[in-house]
Amino acid sequence: MSESSQPAVPASKYCRESRVFKTGRVFPNDINNHKTLFGGKLMSNIDEVASISAMRHCRCNVVTASTDSVDFLLPIRPTDSFCFESFVSWTGRTSIEVFVKVIAENLYTGERAVAATAFLTFVAVGQDGAPSPVPAVIPETEEEKLISDLAEERAEHRKVRRAASKNLASKLTTTKYWE
16 A cells, blocks of 8 residues: 555554564674663664554554653663564554563573563654544553553653653753853
């Protein structure tokens, strides 16, 4: 289907329809001086899988509006693989919240643990560059329901934090430090 023949926005979609999995491995050029995976490398992968989930949900372009939270819970080591799992957990009129879970697996023992979690917000963008309406989301599994249950509260926190960020930005200088 060409980009110009986008389907009509359905009333709602299931979380599973946006689910993305990506598995990777820690290589020597991926580690920091603590011999664990660089946080920035992890964050880049989180944004990538989350953007795919968001696009699967709305079937149009999306832009990252915010990385609401990334919680590093356990270090990921060179003996580990890491698996990203993401899905759309909530939607507003044009915004899409995506939850990402990162599971580290020790490749020698098979032990698995949640190493990080993240929430990101995207805005759907139509061909005209304006925000575009998105379908509602329906959680089915216990995990999806757990994540979705607090979504409205997270959305309110985002609004407050964004207003505070805009206020701060309005008071910051843009002059060159040497002037």
